[in-house]
Amino acid sequence: MFNRETWIEIAHTVTANPLRTALTGLSVGLGIFILVVMQGLGFGLQNGVEQDFADEAKNTIWVRTGTTTLAYRGRQPNRYIELRDEDEERVTEQVVETPAASGRLSMWGSTVQYKNEQGNYPLMGVEPDFAELDLIPLQGGRWLHQDDVEKEAKVCVIGENVINELFKQRSPIGQYIILRGITFRVVGHFTKNGRWGNSMVYIPMTTMQRLFQGNDAIGSMVLSTGDRDLAGSTDMVDAIDGDLRLRHAVHPEDQRAVRVRDNQEEYAMFDRIFKGIRLFIWVIGGLTLLAGAIGVANIMAIVVKERTVEIGVRKALGATSGSILSLIVIEAICLTLISGALGLIAGVATLNYAAPYAQHDYFTNPEVNLRVTVTALIVLVLAGAFSGLVPALRAVRIRPIEALRYE
Amino acid sequence: MLALRGIEKSYPLAVGSLPVLKGIDLNITQGEMVAIMGSSGSGKSTLLNVLGLLDGFDSGGYDLDGVDMSGLSEKQAARYRSQFLGFVFQSFNLISFKTALENVALPLFYQKVPRRERQRRALEMLGKMGMDDRADHLPSELSGGQKQRVAIARALITSPRVILADEPTGALDSTTSSEVMSVLREVNASGITVIIVTHEADIAAKCDRTIRLHDGVIIEDGRSGEVVEPTANGAGSSD
Ligand SMILES: Nc1ncnc2c1ncn2[C@@H]1O[C@H](COP(=O)(O)OP(=O)(O)OP(=O)(O)O)[C@@H](O)[C@H]1O
Ligand SMILES: [Mg+2]
Numbered sequence: 001m002f003n004r005e006t007w008i009e010i011a012h013t014v015t016a017n018p019l020r021t022a023l024t025g026l027s028v029g030l031g032i033f034i035l036v037v038m039q040g041l042g043f044g045l046q047n048g049v050e051q052d053f054a055d056e057a058k059n060t061i062w063v064r065t066g067t068t069t070l071a072y073r074g075r076q077p078n079r080y081i082e083l084r085d086e087d088e089e090r091v092t093e094q095v096v097e098t099p100a101a102s103g104r105l106s107m108w109g110s111t112v113q114y115k116n117e118q119g120n121y122p123l124m125g126v127e128p129d130f131a132e133l134d135l136i137p138l139q140g141g142r143w144l145h146q147d148d149v150e151k152e153a154k155v156c157v158i159g160e161n162v163i164n165e166l167f168k169q170r171s172p173i174g175q176y177i178i179l180r181g182i183t184f185r186v187v188g189h190f191t192k193n194g195r196w197g198n199s200m201v202y203i204p205m206t207t208m209q210r211l212f213q214g215n216d217a218i219g220s221m222v223l224s225t226g227d228r229d230l231a232g233s234t235d236m237v238d239a240i241d242g243d244l245r246l247r248h249a250v251h252p253e254d255q256r257a258v259r260v261r262d263n264q265e266e267y268a269m270f271d272r273i274f275k276g277i278r279l280f281i282w283v284i285g286g287l288t289l290l291a292g293a294i295g296v297a298n299i300m301a302i303v304v305k306e307r308t309v310e311i312g313v314r315k316a317l318g319a320t321s322g323s324i325l326s327l328i329v330i331e332a333i334c335l336t337l338i339s340g341a342l343g344l345i346a347g348v349a350t351l352n353y354a355a356p357y358a359q360h361d362y363f364t365n366p367e368v369n370l371r372v373t374v375t376a377l378i379v380l381v382l383a384g385a386f387s388g389l390v391p392a393l394r395a396v397r398i399r400p401i402e403a404l405r406y407e
Numbered sequence: 408m409l410a411l412r413g414i415e416k417s418y419p420l421a422v423g424s425l426p427v428l429k430g431i432d433l434n435i436t437q438g439e440m441v442a443i444m445g446s447s448g449s450g451k452s453t454l455l456n457v458l459g460l461l462d463g464f465d466s467g468g469y470d471l472d473g474v475d476m477s478g479l480s481e482k483q484a485a486r487y488r489s490q491f492l493g494f495v496f497q498s499f500n501l502i503s504f505k506t507a508l509e510n511v512a513l514p515l516f517y518q519k520v521p522r523r524e525r526q527r528r529a530l531e532m533l534g535k536m537g538m539d540d541r542a543d544h545l546p547s548e549l550s551g552g553q554k555q556r557v558a559i560a561r562a563l564i565t566s567p568r569v570i571l572a573d574e575p576t577g578a579l580d581s582t583t584s585s586e587v588m589s590v591l592r593e594v595n596a597s598g599i600t601v602i603i604v605t606h607e608a609d610i611a612a613k614c615d616r617t618i619r620l621h622d623g624v625i626i627e628d629g630r631s632g633e634v635v636e637p638t639a640n641g642a643g644s645s646d
Binding site for chain 2 (some may be wrong): 003004005008012309310313314315316317318319320321323399400401
């Protein structure tokens, strides 16, 4: 099938009318270009969001509180709802069953000193379970123990930025630093992605409450949903939400006072959104490509018309319908493949050059993956075959006598 | 070799149909060289197309090499064509982007002859036509007579038993015409039946036998030169 003759024929079709070939090629190339670039952007968006999610375990529920916005049971709005030790105890022991839970009491912009260096970092009071809930990758030393919490130990675990800025490459383990005027011993350090991740200073919840808070507030609360599926975690959310609203007399419709967010559900929602975006991209790219394929079909139809006599002569000389059919189809596939490949290369190049300039929290690595490339190529060949088929069937119907009749 | 019995054919028109062949009886034996003459529109090309299995017919019978050719499928017709018949066209119909050699070799390509073998045989055939020095030329680089020689070489490459030529000299001047005719005579001398549609009396005179068509029927059939120039209808000379 792919012998010298075939290539001569294709070269002839392509060069017979270079402008026409170029324009057709452009439409196919553009179709693939758009498809590839949009796929890349879609992946970039997905990567960004996925990385954001990667900062926290997916099977977690985050409970946050705020001021009430609605009056309820004789209470005025604008009341601050504060989570306390008793809330965490009740929720984890009576309301739901969870393998891991922790409060998270934060003090942003806390002054941290080490010898002559100092800086401002977010200080977080947490419980031992927090490491697995927030996926904190420990780089050295140890994480906070239950023992630290019980003894209200003055120990801390610090992020990479703190080390770089205060310790200047020196190992921080065992060193003493001053947090908000009180001396703590560094027991571990970690490296984490995300905007704030590397700047955090974690200390035991009890220490935080005693030294800096002055009461038993726990800030917000995070719980693991274990191996529950989406329905299971939603039940859990409802239970926690209901309990907190009941205890703190919060209107069921109040959106700000109690906010229970399910990572799993959010992830599922993003996943649905991305499926939609991907489908949308395929449809747009596919339609553009279809327009290109119709262009190729058109050029092949013209080629067939221009070569009616030639095809008739070939048949008089013994060409079978199959050989005519494959000739036209292969020409069409080659046309689409060559121009599509150019579009593909242009698309990949664009993404590669643009990627470094387009980094954002919700947009990372707008990559062209192998699967998209291969799929695009398969789609191209199919489009080419499709675009060649209609004119080819017309060519097959030409009877050899047309050649003799033609003047 | 070729036997037609009462062949009738009409072309369908928008309204009704146009009868073109109205009962043709014709026997052509192996090795004959036959001219078909007649006025324009008398049905010569139609007859040749029927003989060449390029077109069907409505009624009558056609035996090629003793085999009944009525009701052939397109595919069967193509097989008999490539097995028995070679075609030469008035407008040469060489493929413009292929060299003389590639044009001659094309029918062998469709017979799945290997490339080297195709080229060897095509070159040999071009040599017989005195055209081997033009093997690598494109048709646009050849004169009319040279093109027709290439076309004849292409018709002969598959060793057909019959060559069908529709006005092979129609586009050539008289000197070139007689050159092409002597080529066709040589072809005929090798035992191949040659059937030529022509308007020109001197071309017909170079054949052994002349058949004259008028309005879809054979009105004369005899040895070339013995066929009398018709006085009525003004056929033969005017077109
Ligand atoms: N495909 C067709 N459809 C309808 N009518 C046709 C068709 N081909 C030929 N005819 C008609 O049939 C008649 C015979 O045509 P044909 O081509 O056989 O004539 P001819 O003898 O070869 O003429 P010329 O010397 O001009 O080539 C003509 O009247 C022509 O108009
Ligand atoms: Mg004619």
